[in-house]
Amino acid sequence: MDFRYLPMTPEDKKEMMESIGIQEIEELFSDIPESIQFKGEMNIAPPASEHDLMKELQTLSSRNMNVKDYPSFLGAGVYDHYIPSVVDHVLRRSEFYTAYTPYQAEISQGELQAIFEFQSMICELTNMEVANSSMYDGLTALAEAAVLAASESRMKKKKILVSEGLHPEGFEVLETYTDGLGLVVERIPLQEGKTDLEHLKQEIDDDTAAVILQYPNFVGSIEDLKEAEAIIHEHKALFIVSSNPLALGILAPPGNFGADIVVGDCQVFGIPAQMGGPHCGYFAVSKKLMRKIPGRLVGQTRDKEGTRGFVLTLQTREQHIRRDKATSNICSNQALNALAASVTMSALGKKGIRTMASANVKKAHLLKEKCKKAGLTIVHEQPVFNEFVIDMKQPVREVNQKLYQQGIIGGYDLAMSDHTKEGHMLVCVTELRTEEEMDHFVKTLEGLV
Amino acid sequence: MIQNKEQPLIFERSRPGRVGHGLGDIDHTNEKVEDILPADYIREEEPELPEVSELQLIRHYTSLSTRNYGVDSGFYPLGSCTMKYNPKMNEDVARMPGFAHVHPYQPEEQVQGALEVMYHLQQSLAEITGMDEVTLQPAAGAQGEWTGLMMIRAFHEANGEKGRDKVIVPDSAHGTNPASAAVAGFTPVTVKTDERGLVDLDHLRELAGSDTAALMLTNPNTLGLFEEDIVEMAAIIHEAGGRLYYDGANSNAILGISRPGDMGFDVVHLNLHKTFTGPHGGGGPGSGPVGVKKELIPFLPKPVLQKTEKGFTWDSERPQSIGRVKPYYGNFGINLRAYTYIRTMGAEGLRKVSEYAVLNANYLMRRLEPYFDLPYNRHCKHEFVLSGKRQKKLGVKTLDMAKRLLDYGYHPPTIYFPINIEECMMMEPTETETKETLDEFADAMIQIAQEVEENPEIVQEAPHHTVVKRLDEALAARKPVLKYGDSNQD
Numbered sequence A: 001m002d003f004r005y006l007p008m009t010p011e012d013k014k015e016m017m018e019s020i021g022i023q024e025i026e027e028l029f030s031d032i033p034e035s036i037q038f039k040g041e042m043n044i045a046p047p048a049s050e051h052d053l054m055k056e057l058q059t060l061s062s063r064n065m066n067v068k069d070y071p072s073f074l075g076a077g078v079y080d081h082y083i084p085s086v087v088d089h090v091l092r093r094s095e096f097y098t099a100y101t102p103y104q105a106e107i108s109q110g111e112l113q114a115i116f117e118f119q120s121m122i123c124e125l126t127n128m129e130v131a132n133s134s135m136y137d138g139l140t141a142l143a144e145a146a147v148l149a150a151s152e153s154r155m156k157k158k159k160i161l162v163s164e165g166l167h168p169e170g171f172e173v174l175e176t177y178t179d180g181l182g183l184v185v186e187r188i189p190l191q192e193g194k195t196d197l198e199h200l201k202q203e204i205d206d207d208t209a210a211v212i213l214q215y216p217n218f219v220g221s222i223e224d225l226k227e228a229e230a231i232i233h234e235h236k237a238l239f240i241v242s243s244n245p246l247a248l249g250i251l252a253p254p255g256n257f258g259a260d261i262v263v264g265d266c267q268v269f270g271i272p273a274q275m276g277g278p279h280c281g282y283f284a285v286s287k288k289l290m291r292k293i294p295g296r297l298v299g300q301t302r303d304k305e306g307t308r309g310f311v312l313t314l315q316t317r318e319q320h321i322r323r324d325k326a327t328s329n330i331c332s333n334q335a336l337n338a339l340a341a342s343v344t345m346s347a348l349g350k351k352g353i354r355t356m357a358s359a360n361v362k363k364a365h366l367l368k369e370k371c372k373k374a375g376l377t378i379v380h381e382q383p384v385f386n387e388f389v390i391d392m393k394q395p396v397r398e399v400n401q402k403l404y405q406q407g408i409i410g411g412y413d414l415a416m417s418d419h420t421k422e423g424h425m426l427v428c429v430t431e432l433r434t435e436e437e438m439d440h441f442v443k444t445l446e447g448l449v
Numbered sequence B: 001m002i003q004n005k006e007q008p009l010i011f012e013r014s015r016p017g018r019v020g021h022g023l024g025d026i027d028h029t030n031e032k033v034e035d036i037l038p039a040d041y042i043r044e045e046e047p048e049l050p051e052v053s054e055l056q057l058i059r060h061y062t063s064l065s066t067r068n069y070g071v072d073s074g075f076y077p078l079g080s081c082t083m084k085y086n087p088k089m090n091e092d093v094a095r096m097p098g099f100a101h102v103h104p105y106q107p108e109e110q111v112q113g114a115l116e117v118m119y120h121l122q123q124s125l126a127e128i129t130g131m132d133e134v135t136l137q138p139a140a141g142a143q144g145e146w147t148g149l150m151m152i153r154a155f156h157e158a159n160g161e162k163g164r165d166k167v168i169v170p171d172s173a174h175g176t177n178p179a180s181a182a183v184a185g186f187t188p189v190t191v192k193t194d195e196r197g198l199v200d201l202d203h204l205r206e207l208a209g210s211d212t213a214a215l216m217l218t219n220p221n222t223l224g225l226f227e228e229d230i231v232e233m234a235a236i237i238h239e240a241g242g243r244l245y246y247d248g249a250n251s252n253a254i255l256g257i258s259r260p261g262d263m264g265f266d267v268v269h270l271n272l273h274k275t276f277t278g279p280h281g282g283g284g285p286g287s288g289p290v291g292v293k294k295e296l297i298p299f300l301p302k303p304v305l306q307k308t309e310k311g312f313t314w315d316s317e318r319p320q321s322i323g324r325v326k327p328y329y330g331n332f333g334i335n336l337r338a339y340t341y342i343r344t345m346g347a348e349g350l351r352k353v354s355e356y357a358v359l360n361a362n363y364l365m366r367r368l369e370p371y372f373d374l375p376y377n378r379h380c381k382h383e384f385v386l387s388g389k390r391q392k393k394l395g396v397k398t399l400d401m402a403k404r405l406l407d408y409g410y411h412p413p414t415i416y417f418p419i420n421i422e423e424c425m426m427m428e429p430t431e432t433e434t435k436e437t438l439d440e441f442a443d444a445m446i447q448i449a450q451e452v453e454e455n456p457e458i459v460q461e462a463p464h465h466t467v468v469k470r471l472d473e474a475l476a477a478r479k480p481v482l483k484y485g486d487s488n489q490d
């Protein structure tokens, strides 16, 4: 069988073997002990032609209900937003996507500059001083932030206080990351959909390495970062904020409130949902944590003729130099998705991002009003960005089934992560939802209660 | 067209009033945000994002792309990274709407097609590695390493063995190995490489003991050599009660030829962005699935994908699981590309991949051997290391030769890794390159070796034909400028 990715001809093979001094390719593997050589053929599907495989995958693809064909009210960390056409045209430039980490700066200026611009845009949005070149996703970035905070205290402070407004999978990931290091994650409950700061005051102590708040939080509410900051810094803990960066187009940025570390996910900027990945974590810190930040950093410099250029910098933080003393083990990151986010942020620009973020606020408000008018119960009355909770007083699973029959993708079932929240549906409205879609959604829900 | 000199930052192209988006009249409600949100919640200062038109934006990124070098631009023998061709079909598959635009929280019945792909990929990877079950959750190789080590830790703890806190790592190991061991809460200890370029068995015997949690190994190792004592090493570690971890970054040498599971490894990660063509993306995203032997299955990250009569479903009832390592289900978009590739190649194709990757590497090694020091003179696998010692004596460093290669239009090999080889150059040609390309590259290397003897300055001063000359890394680190608006000046 011929393979289009393998250019070896019989003639090449013969010449190459001659020049190496072997008769058979197998000789190159003669150092593999007989007992562990694989005999026979692996039991996987036989090679498929391009056309057949394309057809088969198209069939599988069409078996999934996708959020571009059906109106979706599902968010909970992954959102259906406007993706400018330019994004994919840039991503398809193969000089970007077929390159690897820009170790050789002189032939990687394009990637390095794009990342430098990404870092700059993240700093602008968060109002922080330093941002890295990306993390796997927002929630592993958050877990790394917690580890960074503990290591700032030389692992003396063991406690991480986390608002229950954090994404439930954020808790799960955080628990896995901190488990190996002997750190303890403690929860601060919500009160009326916002972090109970009185509770925080009681729990925080000198053993607290960091306090984590999500902004807007998982149930949609916008937290009071200013009041939280005062409590946190009084106890010399680090203030970590996990933030939807699109929301920062309209909301006051965490940097304004003295956050030490701000993390989140840039999926909202031109990155398709893709069943949950790859997305793109960002990680921003204040200047005093610059040398502790995980992952790659691009810095500006000059060549020997004085021309501006960009390089990977402050690499002594990283695993390939510091090995077991590194601040993190991250190596490959999400560079291409950081590029997608940069292109999107550039397309939106300083005015467009506000327009888009405001549209989320307004449409969420509109849907909330429509729900109320229809007699649906809104669980807590807080200012929100683009998500809020409806109490359906019946299993959300079943509600979503009914919505599905109407060709609508329903909201997130909060009972999935907290059984006391049976009937609570987290509803998301982005700038893409039309009034018509909202009316259809509300009418369907109305018919159920 | 060489675009010399500086390229404006996108911020420097910005002019007030230009727009690059097509949001249109999206904001059609009559409400004002100020009437919905309390005033102190609203940001006062606008974020300084650029204001550019769509054409300006496209020209900006197009010109940046011309200042970058990928596998599609030319030969990229970056050792340990497997810079093989990235099939275009994979890119089209990843953009199919039913794959690109599905939400991880849609009910299972809405995403059966996506789950089916994931399930079959898991099955294929288990077969390829010789393991019993695979998770697709880890985002990249390093996260796979950490995931695997956390599972080994949970395994030992479940057996009442809390004292196993050491992870043995060869001195030639990639930096992520000791770093992953440390972030998983272990203490890494280093085992030496012997004169064959393989793990020093006597030293390994000394280190293995009741405190050994695991041995981490790449095989072929980072010198491109097959650890031929692997069966014995596995016995040493297993007898001591430890487990074997396989760093799959070098799997391109062994597909269908020898499986980590058969070598005695208990946990394996693969780098789908390397061996299985998920593109490298300028540094990511990757994907680092982890495979395990039966005894470790209970500790897999949750949820675990299962096939039942009702279709594919997620199982979250896993009491011994280490928990979740990544939100949702891993880097699905990259896993999809890897699946497309595996289906294109089949078992027959994958075996050829490794045969040709190894043939290409040995051919290139033999062509270069007369001109550079070859630390280990034996058949290599998919990559090999050379040392620039001989050239260093003439005052030319490996770094200089790497920069000189840029003038010849090539991406240089990996340099100064592994760290136990002086002036190291690590070359991995991959199976997707033609003999002509290997010959041309070898000619360029030989030419550079000659330049080192006859005209060392031209190498020391390289590169000469790139858009910027050699960049001042010390300045970048001394006075960091990490965003627009910062300055290298005091």
Ligand SMILES: Cc1ncc(COP(=O)(O)O)c(C=O)c1O
Residues within 6 Å of the ligand: A330, A331, A332, B080, B081, B140, B141, B142, B143, B174, B176, B177, B218, B222, B247, B249, B250, B271, B286, B288
């Ligand atoms: C030998 C080896 N191990 C581990 C890794 C880490 O993999 P990743 O970059 O996918 O995290 C690499 C990648 O550079 C590698 O070459």
